[in-house]
Amino acid sequence: xxxxxxxxxxxxxxxxxxxxxxxxxxxxxxxxxxxxxxxxxxxxxxxxxxxxxxxxxxxxxxxxxxxxxxxxxxxxxxxxxxxxxxxxxxxxxxxxxxxxxxxxxxxxxxxxxxxxxxxxxxxxxxxxxxxxxxxxxxxxxxxxxxxxxxxxxxxxxxxxxxxxxxxxxxxxxxxxxxxxxxxxxxxxxxxxxxxxxxxxxxxxxxxxxxxxxxxxxxxxxxxxxxxxxxxxxxxxxxxxxxxxxxxxxxxxxxxxxxxxxxxxxxxxxxxxxxxxxxxxxxxxxxxxxxxxxxxxxxxxxxxxxxxxxxxxxxxxxxxxxxxxxxxxxxxxxxxxxxxxxxxxxxxxxxxxxxxxxxxxxxxxxxxxxxxxxxxxxxxxxxxxxxxxxxxxxxxxxxxxxxxxxxxxxxxxxxxxxxxxxxxxxxxxxxxxxxxxxxxxxxxxxx
Numbered sequence: 490x491x492x493x494x495x496x497x498x499x500x501x502x503x504x505x506x507x508x509x510x511x512x513x514x515x516x517x518x519x520x521x522x523x524x525x526x527x528x529x530x531x532x533x534x535x536x537x538x539x540x541x542x543x544x545x546x547x548x549x550x551x552x553x554x555x556x557x558x559x560x561x562x563x564x565x566x567x568x569x570x571x572x573x574x575x576x577x578x579x580x581x582x583x584x585x586x587x588x589x590x591x592x593x594x595x596x597x598x599x600x601x602x603x604x605x606x607x608x609x610x611x612x613x614x615x616x617x618x619x620x621x622x623x624x625x626x627x628x629x630x631x632x633x634x635x636x637x638x639x640x641x642x643x644x645x646x647x648x649x650x651x652x653x654x655x656x657x658x659x660x661x662x663x664x665x666x667x668x669x670x671x672x673x674x675x676x677x678x679x680x681x682x683x684x685x686x687x688x689x690x691x692x693x694x695x696x697x698x699x700x701x702x703x704x705x706x707x708x709x710x711x712x713x714x715x716x717x718x719x720x721x722x723x724x725x726x727x728x729x730x731x732x733x734x735x736x737x738x739x740x741x742x743x744x745x746x747x748x749x750x751x752x753x754x755x756x757x758x759x760x761x762x763x764x765x766x767x768x769x770x771x772x773x774x775x776x777x778x779x780x781x782x783x784x785x786x787x788x789x790x791x792x793x794x795x796x797x798x799x800x801x802x803x804x805x806x807x808x809x810x811x812x813x814x815x816x817x818x819x820x821x822x823x824x825x826x827x828x829x830x831x832x833x834x835x836x837x838x839x840x841x842x843x844x845x846x847x848x849x850x851x852x853x854x855x856x857x858x859x860x861x862x863x864x865x866x867x868x869x870x871x872x873x874x875x876x877x878x879x880x881x882x883x884x885x886x887x888x889x890x891x892x893x894x895x896x897x898x899x900x901x902x903x904x905x906x907x908x909x910x911x912x913x914x915x916x917x918x919x920x921x922x923x924x925x926x927x928x929x930x931x932x933x934x935x
Contacts, residue, residue: 499638502702506636507647509701510629513584514651515658516694517625520591520687521556521618522652523659525749526766528552531663531680535599536608552612556619557870563623564859565719571628571855572718575703576635579855580628584698587621588691590614595684627845627859634846635704635917642792642913645842646784653776653830656748659683660773664766706851706917718856722849729848730861735905736796736844737865739898740837743803745869746810746895747830748773750876755814755822768823775831780839787840791911796844799836800902806833807895811888837902847912854917868898 532552563583571579594614600607626648634645662683670679722730748769755765787795806829813825841862849857875894879887 499636499705503633503636503644505697505701506632506704507644509580509698510633511647511651511654512694512697513580513625513629514648515655516584516687516690517587517622518652518655519658519662519690520587520655520684521622522656522748523591523663523683524556524594524615524618526656526660526663526752526769527680528749531676532611534676535680536611551874552608552615554870554874555612556615556622557867559616559619560623560863560866560870561860563620563625564627564863565623565856566620567624568627568853568856568859569718571624571631571859572853573716575707576628576631576855577698577701577703579624580632581695581698583621583624583628584691584694587618587625588687588694590617590621591684591687592691595681595687623859623863626862627855630842630846630858631707631855632701632704634843635706640785640788641846641917642788642840642843643781643785645846646781646839649784649839649842650777650780653773653780656773657770657777660766660770662686664763664770667766668763709851709918718853719860721853722857722860726849726853726857729909730857730864732905732909733845733848733857733861734864735901736909737841737862737902738868739800739803739895739902740834740841741866741868742872742895742898743807743829743834743837745872746807746876746891747826747834749869750873751810751814751826753873753877754811754880758814759817760819760822764819765822768819768826769830771823772826772830775827776835779831779835782839783836784839784843787843787913791913792840792844792847793906793909793911795836795840797903797906799833799838800899800906802833803829803837804896804899807892807899811892815888844912846917847915848909851917 536552567579567583591614594611597610597614598607629648629651630645633647634641637644663680666679666682667675752765752769756762783795783799810825810829813821816822845858845861846854848861872894876887876891879890883890
């Protein structure tokens with residue numbers, strides 16, 4: 490791309506695609522992760538007020554997990570139509586669905602007002618959030634990756650970088666509202682404000698997204714698309730899909746631990762909620778830069794070395810994370826969050842955007858990439874719920890088992906990564922994926 494003039498239509502569309510993918514991801518994850526933060530600090534008191542605090546936390550994380558359970562469904566639905574009709578249409582729809590669902594969460598009555606109907610409505614809207622974000626990621630990544638002619642890891646990573654930036658905005662919005670209002674006002678109505686302003690972000694995001702053209706890779710392969718992309722992936726590429734899930738699982742387990750479970754754990758350990766949220770905001774902001782940086786490095790050295798190093802480091806870090814939090818120092822807690830979320834986790838997470846696009850062919854890439862990523866993403870939704878249950882069953886002494894689970898997921902990533910092979914040199918215009926990334930019976934594109 491250095492040979493392209495600044496005013497080249499290809500260059501302009503690439504910039505628009507990257508900006509649209511980043512902004513879309515920011516908006517989607519602002520909404521999606523706002524719920525994550527709220528589930529840790531608000532929803533247990535607002536929607537599950539009839540339960541004791543620890544059980545309410547488990548119940549709150551349970552509703553949080555439903556969003557992740559719905560993400561593969563969103564990936565399958567939006568992937569199907571994205572491979573059939575194009576990436577752009579599905580991205581506009583997914584963004585709209587997310588914005589409306591989040592706005593409605595901000596309007597929900599509480600348990601004290603309508604009883605059990607409140608948590609039921611909350612779960613329904615959370616499922617819609619999960620479907621929306623499940624459809625968003627794959628299309629956003631492909632918009633950047635399929636417009637790029639080089640440095641695919643860098644350009645695709647802006648979608649993943651949008652996730653922690655969305656976390657920065659959501660945490661800042663919730664934390665800022667809590668700081669301005671008193672505890673009573675915050676729990677009464679203040680927590681709704683960050684959800685309600687989603688409609689403003691939605692308007693901005695749609696304005697940017699509508700200016701991006703369909704990807705040239707999809708246009709060129711439109712006549713060769715699969716009639717049933719999901720069946721194509723499940724029938725012809727099951728090994729690729731399973732290895733992809735294994736590669737991404739540890740990144741999501743770590744993400745759920747650092748951005749969701751650790752908030753509740755830190756507050757329960759005696760840290761003031763603003764201190765925990767400030768540490769999370771700082772680490773999330775730094776993670777944006779790290780994701781882009783590590784992904785750019787993966788263009789030079791390959792996806793596998795970067796992700797492999799991150800998985801091994803996270804396996805070790807999982808055993809020192811909770812002792813650092815238990816030290817009782819705000820500074821040490823902040824360092825733990827920065828090391829985990831802004832240094833190690835981006836090594837595992839950033840290159841996944843390009844990697845998932847590179848292991849599937851154009852005819853079923855939206856579906857395959859979305860399903861691999863979203864099935865792996867179950868780790869981020871289920872890990873906090875599992876860890877909260879372990880904590881409850883052991884009376885607060887189950888952190889060693891949590892560390893073991895984190896390490897085990899990292900080792901699974903290492904094994905799957907070695908089996909999958911390097912992907913960074915693959916051609917996205919190929920009708921069939923390269924042989925090393927596929928089942929033995931699959932044809933090679935080379």
